[in-house]
Amino acid sequence: MSKRIVIDPITRIEGHLRIDCEVDGGKVVNAWSSGQMWRGIELIVKDRDPREVWLFTQRFCGV
Amino acid sequence: MKDGFEGLPDLSGGPGERLLARGVSRRDFLKVCTGIAAAMGLPLGMGAQIAEAVTNPKRPPVIWLSAQECTGCTESLLRTNHPTLEKLILELISLDYHETLNAGAGKQCEEALKKSMQENKGKYILVVDGSIPVKDGGIYCKIGGKTVLSLLEEQGSQAAAVIAIGSCSSWGGMPSAYPNPTGATPVHAIFKEKGIKTPVVNIPGCPPNGYNFLSTVLYLLTFKKLPQLDEEGRPKFAYGRLIHDNCERRPHFDAGRFALEFGDDGHRKGYCLYKLGCKGPETYNNCPTLLYNDAGSQAWPVGTGHPCFGCSENKVGFNIPLHTPAVLKDVTPPVNFPGIVEDKGKGVTVAGAAIAAGVAGAAIGVAAATSKNLGKKDKDKGKSDPESKES
Numbered sequence: 001m002s003k004r005i006v007i008d009p010i011t012r013i014e015g016h017l018r019i020d021c022e023v024d025g026g027k028v029v030n031a032w033s034s035g036q037m038w039r040g041i042e043l044i045v046k047d048r049d050p051r052e053v054w055l056f057t058q059r060f061c062g063v
Numbered sequence: 064m065k066d067g068f069e070g071l072p073d074l075s076g077g078p079g080e081r082l083l084a085r086g087v088s089r090r091d092f093l094k095v096c097t098g099i100a101a102a103m104g105l106p107l108g109m110g111a112q113i114a115e116a117v118t119n120p121k122r123p124p125v126i127w128l129s130a131q132e133c134t135g136c137t138e139s140l141l142r143t144n145h146p147t148l149e150k151l152i153l154e155l156i157s158l159d160y161h162e163t164l165n166a167g168a169g170k171q172c173e174e175a176l177k178k179s180m181q182e183n184k185g186k187y188i189l190v191v192d193g194s195i196p197v198k199d200g201g202i203y204c205k206i207g208g209k210t211v212l213s214l215l216e217e218q219g220s221q222a223a224a225v226i227a228i229g230s231c232s233s234w235g236g237m238p239s240a241y242p243n244p245t246g247a248t249p250v251h252a253i254f255k256e257k258g259i260k261t262p263v264v265n266i267p268g269c270p271p272n273g274y275n276f277l278s279t280v281l282y283l284l285t286f287k288k289l290p291q292l293d294e295e296g297r298p299k300f301a302y303g304r305l306i307h308d309n310c311e312r313r314p315h316f317d318a319g320r321f322a323l324e325f326g327d328d329g330h331r332k333g334y335c336l337y338k339l340g341c342k343g344p345e346t347y348n349n350c351p352t353l354l355y356n357d358a359g360s361q362a363w364p365v366g367t368g369h370p371c372f373g374c375s376e377n378k379v380g381f382n383i384p385l386h387t388p389a390v391l392k393d394v395t396p397p398v399n400f401p402g403i404v405e406d407k408g409k410g411v412t413v414a415g416a417a418i419a420a421g422v423a424g425a426a427i428g429v430a431a432a433t434s435k436n437l438g439k440k441d442k443d444k445g446k447s448d449p450e451s452k453e454s
């Protein structure tokens with residue numbers, strides 16, 4: 001019988017990370033990582049003047 | 064009588080001692096407090112009062128909620144060159160919950176949050192960085208399986224005050240740029256809609272200056288109330304003036320000397336960046352006077368040769384294209400100046416002379432009228448002014 005462990009939030013990193021682990025008999029048999037935040041920067045920069053796109057993409061991550 | 068700060072609170076006990084242990088001297092600490100009092104426009108003696116209040120052994124609890132953010136706001140507080148800023152912040156407050164800085168993860172840190180909220184109900188300061196997505200039920204940002212929208216409601220309604228740090232939480236910032244795919248919304252707008260009465264201070268900037276945040280925190284701790292705010296909810300001590308009014312390139316603007324392209328002659332000479340789209344004329348902030356990272360003079364965007372993009376101004380940064388000229392809020396210099404070229408032996412051009420004469424004539428006229436009025440006033444005043452009668 002497998003068990004699922006969820007670690008959310010993962011701290012000491014930038015952003016909102018979540019880890020799901022499936023554990024069976026003391027062993028990790030499957031694992032997923034997922035970002036829990038989305039701003040749609042791909043859509044924000046679409047059709048924009050390329051000269052100002054850096055302003056937006058630069059803010060993917062401020063670390 | 065060693066450091067010249069006698070009579071001011073000593074740092075023994077509580078956070079003061081911890082600061083000393085971390086290499087922040089009493090002198091440094093008081094210097095910062097006095098500097099901050101001055102920056103907030105408070106009388107000098109207030110520095111001591113701030114120092115007294117913040118070295119209180121009971122540190123105020125702070126819960127930090129991260130929504131749609133890039134962590135730039137947190138980084139700007141931690142990665143300063145100045146040795147005291149992040150130490151001051153981290154030692155003077157009890158940071159009970161911060162996703163990026165908590166040691167424990169998952170359940171552990173969620174429990175720390177729950178505990179602090181229960182113990183300090185109505186007393187903690189909630190700091191929010193990042194905008195709140197409201198589209199599709201708020202699914203675009205979740206922590207521990209809950210939407211930040213619901214977390215903000217829960218944590219915000221029980222806080223003593225909320226500090227919205229950064230443009231994202233102050234007015235939506237970058238995530239709210241067209242077409243705002245996730246319905247990114249600022250904190251104050253959520254509170255208004257949900258009827259949450261907790262006061263909100265906005266510290267916009269992308270990221271904002273760490274000292275504006277620190278000053279606001281110290282003000283809250285010392286006076287137990289919010290500093291004076293402008294109509295955008297920003298502290299007036301920091302956002303009271305236009306960038307343009309304190310910019311070191313302003314003389315170039317007034318004289319009509321502009322950089323027209325990056326790397327052109329004017330740009331190399333440090334001319335005004337208005338024509339490259341500088342938003343200084345419509346953006347309120349203290350960047351040119353406070354500067355960034357204690358890196359010396361010119362350590363701010365315009366100082367490095369890039370136009371201000373208006374990050375701290377709602378509907379300007381990320382909204383008006385980067386290189387579109389700003390809307391001027393105050394004096395506009397004349398578009399045409401009289402074209403007087405005083406070539407030796409040729410005299411002035413006819414048109415130029417005519418304009419100059421017109422202007423001078425008008426000026427003389429005004430001066431004459433003014434002195435006439437003044438003279439009249441003086442005379443009238445002489446009649447009724449007891450002092451002048453005596454003399």
Ligand code: SF4
Nearest residue numbers: 133135229230231269
């Ligand atoms: S305001 Fe700017 S620096 Fe702060 S979280 Fe938002 S994008 Fe990052």
Ligand code: SF4
Nearest residue numbers: 310313335336341343
């Ligand atoms: S337009 Fe920009 S660069 Fe020019 S004086 Fe104003 S703030 Fe400075």
